[in-house]
Amino acid sequence: MESVATNCAVCNGSGWVPEPGSFRVRPCDCQDDLRRGLRIASSSIPARYVPHCTLAGFHERNNPSLASAKRRVARLVDEWPMAERGLLLMGPCGSGKTHLAVAALIDIITQGKPGKLLFSNFQDLIQQILASINSDQAPSRTEILEPVLTADLLVLDELGSQKPTQFVQDMLYYIINTRYNENRTTVFTTNYLDDPRDAKEESLETRIGKRLRSRLFEMTERVVVDADDYRKSVSGKWV
Ligand SMILES: [Zn+2]
Numbered sequence: 001m002e003s004v005a006t007n008c009a010v011c012n013g014s015g016w017v018p019e020p021g022s023f024r025v026r027p028c029d030c031q032d033d034l035r036r037g038l039r040i041a042s043s044s045i046p047a048r049y050v051p052h053c054t055l056a057g058f059h060e061r062n063n064p065s066l067a068s069a070k071r072r073v074a075r076l077v078d079e080w081p082m083a084e085r086g087l088l089l090m091g092p093c094g095s096g097k098t099h100l101a102v103a104a105l106i107d108i109i110t111q112g113k114p115g116k117l118l119f120s121n122f123q124d125l126i127q128q129i130l131a132s133i134n135s136d137q138a139p140s141r142t143e144i145l146e147p148v149l150t151a152d153l154l155v156l157d158e159l160g161s162q163k164p165t166q167f168v169q170d171m172l173y174y175i176i177n178t179r180y181n182e183n184r185t186t187v188f189t190t191n192y193l194d195d196p197r198d199a200k201e202e203s204l205e206t207r208i209g210k211r212l213r214s215r216l217f218e219m220t221e222r223v224v225v226d227a228d229d230y231r232k233s234v235s236g237k238w239v
Contacts, residue, residue, distance in 0.1 A: 032112070037218070039109045040183035043117040045102055053102040065226040066096060072223050073100045073199040076187070077107045081115050081152065086186040088220040090193050090204070094229030097189040104187055110152070116153035123161045126168055149178045152185065159190040169209050176212060180219050188220060 011028035018025050040050055055074055060067040063238045069089065076083045089097040099150045125148065128239050148154060156175075162168045179186055192204040194213075205213040 016100045045119045049102045053099045063227045069223045069225050085134045086220040089189045091225030095225045095227040101187045115152035117153045119155045120159045154186045156188050159188045160192045
């Protein structure tokens with residue numbers, strides 16, 4: 001096993017500690033923490049979600065839909081890497097969808113389960129692709145898309161957040177269809193519902209198109225989170 005240098009006082013940064021009463025050595029615990037940190041970094045989870053976005057750190061706030069969404073994500077983590085069907089976490093802004101999706105990644109990493117994991121914000125991804133078209137300096141579209149297409153488990157955050165131009169819809173279809181054909185698991189989050197309660201709100205199908213919505217039915221299980229924005233206190237002020 002390759003060890004990584006640390007400031008660890010237990011192993012003096014060697015990564016190995018002697019087994020008491022023998023000449024053998026075993027890997028120091030600091031190596032697990034280090035590997036976990038490296039894996040979280042390579043999965044592109046934004047720093048603001050680390051380390052508190054775990055399933056244990058998710059508050060159900062006495063809300064049955066949050067409790068049931070948490071159980072469903074826990075099942076995906078339990079079944080990983082055998083889980084094939086992804087999840088479509090739908091609900092209003094601030095309801096905790098992204099926390100749950102990130103928790104799936106962090107908990108899988110913490111449990112030392114295998115797989116290439118990746119977090120991607122849909123809006124940022126589209127911006128990166130658009131920037132690549134207008135610049136020779138930026139990474140090419142192929143370079144940007146490669147990790148998104150090949151991750152064993154991808155969290156695609158804020159599906160439908162971009163204005164649904166033809167370009168955005170084509171990009172999204174390419175990503176989702178490639179992952180579908182290669183049997184890769186995807187967890188989506190979206191603020192858009194299938195049947196919005198308010199007639200003024202758009203449905204997810206309006207945002208991403210009929211063809212994509214029906215593909216999502218095949219590759220994910222729908223998990224609807226019905227909760228208020230946790231960042232608003234009772235007084236209505238942002239906290
Ligand atoms: Zn150590």
